[in-house]
Amino acid sequence: MNSAANLTGASPLLSIRNVAKQFGKNIVLRDISLDVAEGEFLTILGESGSGKTTLLRIIAGFESASAGEVWMGAERLDQQPPYRRRVNTVFQNYALFPHLTVEENVAYGLRVAKRPEAEIVSRVAEALDRVKMSAHAKKKPSKISGGQQQRIALARALVNRPQLLLLDEPLSALDANLRRQMQVELKSLQREVGISFIFVTHDQEEAMVMSDRIALLRSGELEQIASPREIYGRPATAYVAQFIGHTNLLRCDVRAGVVSCVPLSWSAKLPDGPALFSLRPENIRMATGHAAPEGSVRVRGKVCQQAFQGATELIRVECGNGLMLMVRIAGGSLPMNEVELEFLSSDAIPVRESPERI
Amino acid sequence: MFSRAYKTAVTLPPLLWVTIFLLMPYLLMFCYSFWSVSTSQTIVHSWTLDNYRELLRVNVYWQTLLRSMWIAARVTMFSLLLGFPLAYFLSFYAGNKKDLLYQFVIIPLWVSYLVRAYAWKTILGSDGVLNTLLQYVHLTKHPLEFLLYSPFAVVLTLTHIYTPFAFLPIYAALEHIPRNLVEASQDLGASPRQTFWKVILPLSIPGVVAGATFAFVLSLGDFLAPLLLGGPSGIMISNIVVSLFGAAYNWPLGAAISLCMLALVLSLLFLSERLEKRWSFS
Numbered sequence: 001m002n003s004a005a006n007l008t009g010a011s012p013l014l015s016i017r018n019v020a021k022q023f024g025k026n027i028v029l030r031d032i033s034l035d036v037a038e039g040e041f042l043t044i045l046g047e048s049g050s051g052k053t054t055l056l057r058i059i060a061g062f063e064s065a066s067a068g069e070v071w072m073g074a075e076r077l078d079q080q081p082p083y084r085r086r087v088n089t090v091f092q093n094y095a096l097f098p099h100l101t102v103e104e105n106v107a108y109g110l111r112v113a114k115r116p117e118a119e120i121v122s123r124v125a126e127a128l129d130r131v132k133m134s135a136h137a138k139k140k141p142s143k144i145s146g147g148q149q150q151r152i153a154l155a156r157a158l159v160n161r162p163q164l165l166l167l168d169e170p171l172s173a174l175d176a177n178l179r180r181q182m183q184v185e186l187k188s189l190q191r192e193v194g195i196s197f198i199f200v201t202h203d204q205e206e207a208m209v210m211s212d213r214i215a216l217l218r219s220g221e222l223e224q225i226a227s228p229r230e231i232y233g234r235p236a237t238a239y240v241a242q243f244i245g246h247t248n249l250l251r252c253d254v255r256a257g258v259v260s261c262v263p264l265s266w267s268a269k270l271p272d273g274p275a276l277f278s279l280r281p282e283n284i285r286m287a288t289g290h291a292a293p294e295g296s297v298r299v300r301g302k303v304c305q306q307a308f309q310g311a312t313e314l315i316r317v318e319c320g321n322g323l324m325l326m327v328r329i330a331g332g333s334l335p336m337n338e339v340e341l342e343f344l345s346s347d348a349i350p351v352r353e354s355p356e357r358i
Numbered sequence: 359m360f361s362r363a364y365k366t367a368v369t370l371p372p373l374l375w376v377t378i379f380l381l382m383p384y385l386l387m388f389c390y391s392f393w394s395v396s397t398s399q400t401i402v403h404s405w406t407l408d409n410y411r412e413l414l415r416v417n418v419y420w421q422t423l424l425r426s427m428w429i430a431a432r433v434t435m436f437s438l439l440l441g442f443p444l445a446y447f448l449s450f451y452a453g454n455k456k457d458l459l460y461q462f463v464i465i466p467l468w469v470s471y472l473v474r475a476y477a478w479k480t481i482l483g484s485d486g487v488l489n490t491l492l493q494y495v496h497l498t499k500h501p502l503e504f505l506l507y508s509p510f511a512v513v514l515t516l517t518h519i520y521t522p523f524a525f526l527p528i529y530a531a532l533e534h535i536p537r538n539l540v541e542a543s544q545d546l547g548a549s550p551r552q553t554f555w556k557v558i559l560p561l562s563i564p565g566v567v568a569g570a571t572f573a574f575v576l577s578l579g580d581f582l583a584p585l586l587l588g589g590p591s592g593i594m595i596s597n598i599v600v601s602l603f604g605a606a607y608n609w610p611l612g613a614a615i616s617l618c619m620l621a622l623v624l625s626l627l628f629l630s631e632r633l634e635k636r637w638s639f640s
Contacts, residue, residue: 081544082544083544083548083550088545088546095536095542097543098639099561099639108548108556112543112547112548112556160546160547
């Protein structure tokens with residue numbers, strides 16, 4: 001199944017409508033609405049305390065929403081106990097049953113559903129084979145590694161053929177290399193089985209690599225929901241721009257179609273008043289030639305920091321009037337002092353303020 | 359690291375303690391069980407198996423031992439039947455009242471055993487609280503005699519006294535079960551009942567075994583409850599041992615019975631440890 005094709009499909013698989021959650025006086029989620037398409041890989045991204053795990057637990061049924069509804073197709077999900085929901089979860093610490101073997105763990109869902117034994121055996125074998133764990137079928141979970149436990153948790157959920165799989169920071173306990181490997185595996189597994197994934201993480205790189213769409217949560221509110229390219233290229237708010245990748249936030253003033261952020265200025269069709277722009281460091285380059293091309297902005301500055309990062313370097317340029325610009329240049333550049341920078345005014349993306357929330 | 363003299367100084371006192379107050383008495387008891395008493399009431403220090411033969415030959419000894427085991431078994435069963443649901447409720451459903459309720463279970467342990475045993479005497483006696491109440495509401499015409507001075511009274515009292523001992527390890531085991539396992543079970547479609555039988559109960563087995571062992575071993579060796587509330591039909595093996603070491607002045611036979619109980623208890627402890635190991639996974 002092609003996941004991208006279904007993004008614009010008629011009816012969503014899961015629909016979260018105006019969900020809010022409060023623990024006592026503590027507001028964890030406010031008015032969250034989002035749809036998940038069939039076959040989509042949706043990532044809920046956010047810092048700790050953003051409410052991302054709570055949202056996942058509301059979908060799974062371990063928490064009840066204080067307000068709002070969760071629908072799956074024509075079925076109201078949020079009024080059913082977790083064991084009646086056709087949704088499965090991969091838990092953060094895998095939550096494998098320690099008294100059962102790998103095989104028995106995977107068979108658990110089918111056993112409680114009282115499937116015929118022959119069917120259980122073949123489906124368990126298939127699920128173990130899919131995650132390349134057949135050789136460990138008879139072992140207890142304590143005898144296999146973290147990455148292997150991760151795979152079993154995945155197999156245990158997928159064997160039930162849910163329409164929707166929820167994953168709660170499933171990779172956070174793995175070390176960096178294994179983590180990258182599992183990201184790729186997980187993504188290709190999702191394409192293969194063709195079911196929807198809702199993946200919770202605090203790692204923006206992970207979200208970018210794996211997702212069809214990213215829903216960015218901040219203090220219990222949805223900041224933006226968009227594809228990785230869009231959320232990076234067209235961030236809606238200052239918070240989104242800063243959370244995903246590096247950016248320069250330019251606090252500007254618009255007057256009669258001219259944006260000014262001393263010493264920078266360019267023209268844009270925006271109403272008069274203060275405005276905030278996000279300008280990615282890689283969209284700024286060293287100026288070449290005498291005159292600035294049409295639609296570009298030039299500024300001179302003094303390099304005050306140069307951080308080597310391998311393929312690229314991030315330099316900080318003091319441009320006068322307290323304006324500091326981060327610029328990404330090719331790695332291995334010689335130390336620099338005075339530079340002239342250039343960027344296209346269309347690369348400066350207007351973003352909304354992200355006011356402090358308590 | 360530490361000097362030899364220091365190590366000796368630290369380990370010697372406990373070593374001496376164990377030797378003088380544990381190993382020596384056991385050894386002495388072991389010897390006594392193979393000695394005998396002469397007609398002139400002196401201990402004869404020559405080896406014989408007579409005491410063990412006596413134990414098997416005289417019905418009252420092995421029958422009382424069997425009855426004690428039967429009483430202990432019932433106490434164990436009732437302690438588990440009370441202790442498990444209590445521990446389960448406290449651990450999973452008591453919410454923020456957990457600590458308070460836990461204290462309520464523990465507080466009786468601070469009250470003297472004797473007080474609790476006497477309390478039951480006041481409740482179960484023919485003029486006791488229970489009989490008075492039953493007659494007052496005209497459920498019975500005459501006091502019920504089986505309430506006091508019977509195995510029933512012993513089982514009831516011991517259950518009351520040892521239920522907290524069964525409760526504690528079960529509660530600890532239940533508290534140790536990661537809650538995400540319960541969530542995982544529900545997530546995979548298991549109803550609360552299925553989750554209980556397939557996840558919670560198996561994972562609490564080490565606690566249940568430890569609790570059962572406590573209740574059984576402690577009530578098997580009990581002699582105050584049968585003494586105070588048991589009457590002639592509620593005598594337990596420890597009462598016989600007490601009388602053999604006391605009025606009857608037959609230390610060798612008393613020692614032989616004690617050793618049999620010791621062997622029984624040790625093999626039970628061994629068995630329970632094996633079971634606990636078999637069922638623990640962390």
